[in-house]
Amino acid sequence: MEELLTDAYAGIFEPALIEEISAVANITDFEEGDRLIEIGQYIRQMPLLITGAIKILREDKVEGELLLYFLEKGDTCAMTLACCMGQTKSEIRAIAETKGTLAMIPIGKMEEWLGRYKSWRNFVFTSYNKRLSEMLSAIDNLAFMKMDERLLNFLKEKAKVNKSAVIVNTHQEIAYELNTSRVVVSRLLKALENEKLIKLNRNNIELLKQ
Structure with missing residues (x-):
């Protein structure tokens, strides 16, 4: 020990x-x-x-x-x-x-x-x-932050503490931790993907820029 x-x-x-x-x-x-x-x-x-x-x-x-x-x-x-x-x-x-x-x-x-x-x-x-x-x-x-900024910061922090760019959380779990709705999280994740900041996979989210 x-x-x-x-x-x-x-x-x-x-x-x-x-x-x-x-x-x-x-x-x-x-x-x-x-x-x-x-x-x-x-x-x-x-x-x-x-x-x-x-x-x-x-x-x-x-x-x-x-x-x-x-x-x-x-x-x-x-x-x-x-x-x-x-x-x-x-x-x-x-x-x-x-x-x-x-x-x-x-x-x-x-x-x-x-x-x-x-x-x-x-x-x-x-x-x-x-x-x-x-x-x-x-x-x-x-x-002071918009929800999309809070979401991106959250994903970056999760990647940091887990030492992996792949975040294995459902949209509902992320919504719960950010105190918002799943619908809002899903919409913002799609927007972040369109900006080439993340990639949405079937069972995880890949952070492309840290």
Whole structure:
């Protein structure tokens, strides 16, 4: 497990911290589509993403779900961090985008390492800043971007986290994540294909320009 942590966090954490993480972390494997964190759930451990990708969603009781950002190898979720430290209920939902592995860190160690390891403090603060920037970007997308721009950005982000230009999602699944209708998504995908930006295949969408 220490080798996996080193692969994901070398250059972020010093070896002594990686060794401590490997000694206390609970390792959890997950599959694509698994619900890892639910809204209203108390978070007792902080997740470090060793492999795979996870999408973070916010729920609106009227409008449905909104994709906030993706987590990739070497990331953590700042909103989960806040829930751990404040012992409050989660306001986000985390769903596995791909299969992968998490290292779950006890709350006590999170606080202890803030005082002992500069790299841990930097990681926590950097994670907060990065996630805040991504949430502001999500707000900007909603407020200022046209739906075709949001759709293209979504496809590019999916391609990035899955490390593949081929996106295996139905039009309905994309509509759900973008909080719009399948009819709108299908129409806009066809328009993007006409612009030679994507290729629509029978069971997937191929991104031609990234």
